[in-house]
Amino acid sequence: MNLINKKVTHELFGMGSIVKHNDSIIEIHFESENKKFFFPDVFGKHLTMHDKSDANSLEKIIQKKELERKKEEWKKEEEKKLQRKNQELHLEHEKLMKNHKLHSESQMVFWCDTEEQNSSFSEWKVFSGVIKSGNNKGKPNKPIRLHQNSAVLLTAIDSSMPEKDRRILGVYMVNEDFIGKLCEDGYIPAHSEYKIQLTEQESDQMLFWKYYINEKFPQKITWNSGKYRYFENSWMAQILLDIVSLKSDPRERELAQQFFEHFCKMNQITDQELPKPNGALMRI
Structure with missing residues (x-):
């Protein structure tokens, strides 16, 4: 999605236009200076897109990113559970090996x-x-x-x-x-x-x-x-x-x-x- 030159409004810095962006960072030119933000996290919280069509497309991207984030969190939690289970099995194994008669x-x-x-x-x-x-x-x-x-x-x-x-x-x-x-x-x-x-x-x-x-x-x-x-x-x-x-x-x-x-x-x-x-x- 190409957002270059798209108009936005920031809750603190006011109106601006997008000059650069990639999958993780977006740079916006405001009246006095350029500012960089995490993309797309800054949208929906501090930054608003003027064009409704672009805003809808961006919302889909944000939803996709959120879904990926939740999947990653779930994956990490499952890995932690597996690590805890393996650790418990390892401790049980060591105990059985040590106390074997x-x-x-x-x-x-x-x-x-x-x-x-x-x-x-x-x-x-x-x-x-x-x-x-x-x-x-x-x-x-x-x-x-x-x-x-x-x-x-x-x-x-x-x-x-x-x-x-x-x-x-x-x-x-x-x-x-x-x-x-x-x-x-x-x-x-x-x-x-x-x-x-x-x-x-x-x-x-x-x-x-x-x-x-x-x-x-x-x-x-x-x-x-x-x-x-x-x-x-x-x-x-x-x-x-x-x-x-x-x-x-x-x-x-x-x-x-x-x-x-x-x-x-x-x-x-x-x-x-x-x-x-x-x-x-x-x-x-």
């Missing part, structure tokens, strides 16, 4: 279906599934026992095979700052460093039920329902130690050893005192 069964074994046998290693995360009933039906399960000391064991079984032949496919520590209680989407991401995928030949030598047992029914080898279950920290250590022994490549063996040592440190396990595997398969 080790649970003796804070490891997870996960049943990978055919599709998940690929995706869990390409994406290095698993989905805990959804709640089947109750007020929270349809919402993701919260893996509440998982913490930075937890590992996720990936297993699978061919549909034609008995449950006792369930194989271990791989294992990973959860992400460094993962806290199951705060997990809203049900996805459990892997640690950036501590993760292992077994070859098919290695997997055939790592049977899950060699380590796992249902203490209430020690003779039963059944998974029943659900995508995952928790199990003892010492059992996971046994599995990791056997994976170290399984690796023939020096580099892979060293990485597995580092994984094992990190796990034992995080779970306050002394490897010299680690018992031998005594799962359901060892008791048949």
